[in-house]
Amino acid sequence: MSTLTEVAHTLVSNRRGILAADESIGTMSSRLESVGVEPTEENRRVYRELIVTTPKLSDSVSGVILADETIRQKLSDGQTFPEALAGIGVLAGIKVDTGAKPLAGAPNEKVTEGLDGLRERVTEYVRLGATFAKWRAVITISNSMPTERAVRSNAHALARYAGLCQEGGLVPIVEPEVLMDGDHSLAQCQQVTRAVLRCVFDELALMQVDLEGMILKPNMVVAGKDSSEQPGVEEVAQVTVETLRETVPPSVPGIAFLSGGQSPEVATSHLGAMQNLDPLPWELTYSFGRALVGPALETWRGNPDKWEAAQRALSERAVANAAARVESKG
Numbered sequence: 001m002s003t004l005t006e007v008a009h010t011l012v013s014n015r016r017g018i019l020a021a022d023e024s025i026g027t028m029s030s031r032l033e034s035v036g037v038e039p040t041e042e043n044r045r046v047y048r049e050l051i052v053t054t055p056k057l058s059d060s061v062s063g064v065i066l067a068d069e070t071i072r073q074k075l076s077d078g079q080t081f082p083e084a085l086a087g088i089g090v091l092a093g094i095k096v097d098t099g100a101k102p103l104a105g106a107p108n109e110k111v112t113e114g115l116d117g118l119r120e121r122v123t124e125y126v127r128l129g130a131t132f133a134k135w136r137a138v139i140t141i142s143n144s145m146p147t148e149r150a151v152r153s154n155a156h157a158l159a160r161y162a163g164l165c166q167e168g169g170l171v172p173i174v175e176p177e178v179l180m181d182g183d184h185s186l187a188q189c190q191q192v193t194r195a196v197l198r199c200v201f202d203e204l205a206l207m208q209v210d211l212e213g214m215i216l217k218p219n220m221v222v223a224g225k226d227s228s229e230q231p232g233v234e235e236v237a238q239v240t241v242e243t244l245r246e247t248v249p250p251s252v253p254g255i256a257f258l259s260g261g262q263s264p265e266v267a268t269s270h271l272g273a274m275q276n277l278d279p280l281p282w283e284l285t286y287s288f289g290r291a292l293v294g295p296a297l298e299t300w301r302g303n304p305d306k307w308e309a310a311q312r313a314l315s316e317r318a319v320a321n322a323a324a325r326v327e328s329k330g
């Protein structure tokens with residue numbers, strides 16, 4: 001097994017999942033402000049320290065995705081974040097995209113940027129202790145979207161990113177997110193997700209990306225959050241797995257879902273319901289951001305007295321998701 005394949009398997013096996021703590025400075029600052037915490041570099045660091053020092057984190061978390069700012073920061077004990085994670089048996093990842101920017105010729109659609117200089121940045125991130133990377137593309141559903149232009153541009157960028165990461169020794173997490181924003185139906189989400197994943201795997205093949213050395217991070221197939229018809233948990237699980245079976249080759253070791261704005265409990269229920277749908281050719285796990293850390297951030301609110309309670313809130317979600325990966329198998 002190559003190192004890339006080993007890292008990919010480690011990330012998705014043993015019931016564990018990935019914690020996405022890679023909010024860009026802008027997103028992290030808004031999240032801190034929403035709970036009354038001043039959005040300073042130091043407060044972003046302290047909040048990330050709370051996450052990675054959560055007791056028993058490694059029982060249910062295999063990897064933590066860091067932001068560029070965080071991978072260069074230190075914990076209060078002087079360790080870097082990758083050092084602290086390595087010390088507890090958790091892999092360090094790094095978000096390498098530089099954000100979704102307006103796509104020329106496609107009003108209201110975005111293409112994720114960050115390919116310029118990526119080869120050199122990958123080398124640096126490996127030196128800083130990263131073993132895997134993440135790049136997120138966003139796709140919007142409406143009457144006129146997504147355009148083929150947006151889907152193909154984003155798929156192309158994801159594949160070039162994945163190729164550069166593998167060349168430099170990082171396992172790429174390939175994240176094409178079909179957003180929950182809007183009032184679209186479950187069927188529309190399925191249709192768009194299917195088309196996006198087909199295009200992504202076509203581009204990955206063109207770039208000769210080794211599928212055994214990558215992780216796919218897709219959205220679950222759900223109705224738009226403003227839709228009046230919300231499917232039940234079993235239906236979401238069935239339609240999501242059906243869509244993945246149609247599009248994701250079995251050589252991909254694992255699929256780690258994003259939560260995309262679902263409540264923590266609902267995201268966990270969906271993950272659990274999917275485990276029953278044998279045969280699954282890949283591991284199905286989580287790479288949640290908000291659905292893992294949301295309750296912890298709400299509990300902490302910058303109050304040092306709430307540090308342990310916040311860590312318990314994170315632990316509770318992480319343990320629930322790890323349990324969801326097996327419990328349903330009954």
Ligand code: 5MM
Nearest residue numbers: 020022023024027258259260288289290
């Ligand atoms: C943690 O947030 C990630 C970075 O977002 P920005 O670049 O917009 O700041 C984000 O990519 C995240 O990893 C995924 O959306 C998954 O998180 P959720 O909250 O959807 O599970």
